[in-house]
Amino acid sequence: xxxxxxxxxxxxxxxxxxxxxxxxxxxxxxxxxxxxxxxxxxxxxxxxxxxxxxxxxxxxxxxxxxxxxxxxxxxxxxxxxxxxxxxxxxxxxxxxxxxxxxxxxxxxxxxxxxxx
Amino acid sequence: xxxxxxxxxxxxxxxxxxxxxxxxxxxxxxxxxxxxxxxxxxxxxxxxxxxxxxxxxxxxxxxxxxxxxxxxxxxxxxxxxxxxxxxxxxxxxxxxxxxxxxxxxxxxxxxx
Numbered sequence: 022x023x024x025x026x027x028x029x030x031x032x033x034x035x036x037x038x039x040x041x042x043x044x045x046x047x048x049x050x051x052x053x054x055x056x057x058x059x060x061x062x063x064x065x066x067x068x069x070x071x072x073x074x075x076x077x078x079x080x081x082x083x084x085x086x087x088x089x090x091x092x093x094x095x096x097x098x099x100x101x102x103x104x105x106x107x108x109x110x111x112x113x114x115x116x117x118x119x120x121x122x123x124x125x126x127x128x129x130x131x132x133x134x135x136x137x
Numbered sequence: 138x139x140x141x142x143x144x145x146x147x148x149x150x151x152x153x154x155x156x157x158x159x160x161x162x163x164x165x166x167x168x169x170x171x172x173x174x175x176x177x178x179x180x181x182x183x184x185x186x187x188x189x190x191x192x193x194x195x196x197x198x199x200x201x202x203x204x205x206x207x208x209x210x211x212x213x214x215x216x217x218x219x220x221x222x223x224x225x226x227x228x229x230x231x232x233x234x235x236x237x238x239x240x241x242x243x244x245x246x247x248x249x
Contacts, residue, residue, distance in 0.1 A: 025179070027179075054237055056240075061242070061243075062242050062243070063141070063227050063229075063240030063241050063242045063243050064180070064227070064240045065240070066237045066238070066239070069237050109179060109180070111179075111180075124182060124185075124195070124196075125180070125182070125238065126179075127179030127180045127181075128179055129177055129178065129179050130179060
């Protein structure tokens with residue numbers, strides 16, 4: 022099956038610093054998604070990317086869908102304590118006329134710790 | 138503003154016991170899913186229901202059964218729990234295929 026490698030596995034940063042994490046795949050995806058998971062809760066969608074080369078921002082978050090369709094990155098600018106959590110990338114693949122029905126492939130997650 | 142609701146939040150079972158995890162969504166979504174989350178492995182799809190009345194296996198279906206009771210509810214059953222099924226289980230839903238998933242807050246299951 023498809024494999025997603027997400028890096029780094031963990032990050033320890035100071036408040037105010039910028040953060041960058043990325044995912045690479047052995048095969049292409051049609052959609053890249055970035056989720057954040059707070060302790061004791063389910064993943065919450067941050068950004069969805071639907072087109073190769075697409076660059077999308079959501080507040081202090083910026084994500085890009087790699088031109089090769091095999092990678093994506095997420096940047097967080099000027100981190101704050103509430104950015105703490107686990108960040109997951111996820112890829113989705115479907116073919117024209119086909120379905121993917123939730124068959125997301127998830128990365129292993131990046132654990133972010135922000136020191137005040 | 139409930140979204141996806143899962144019950145129970147926590148459960149401890151002994152090997153061989155059975156239980157059903159409940160999930161309900163109030164967003165009128167067509168498709169529902171069950172994932173499990175294990176350390177270092179991200180989330181893996183157990184079963185999904187593309188629409189009311191249909192269910193299909195995901196990546197790791199062994200040891201589980203599901204029921205799409207109606208459009209709102211999708212349950213996951215463990216007939217004979219095993220320690221390997223110790224995990225955090227997430228239910229998710231989406232309106233249409235290829236649209237982003239919305240997740241519940243999870244059920245933390247321990248099988249001893």
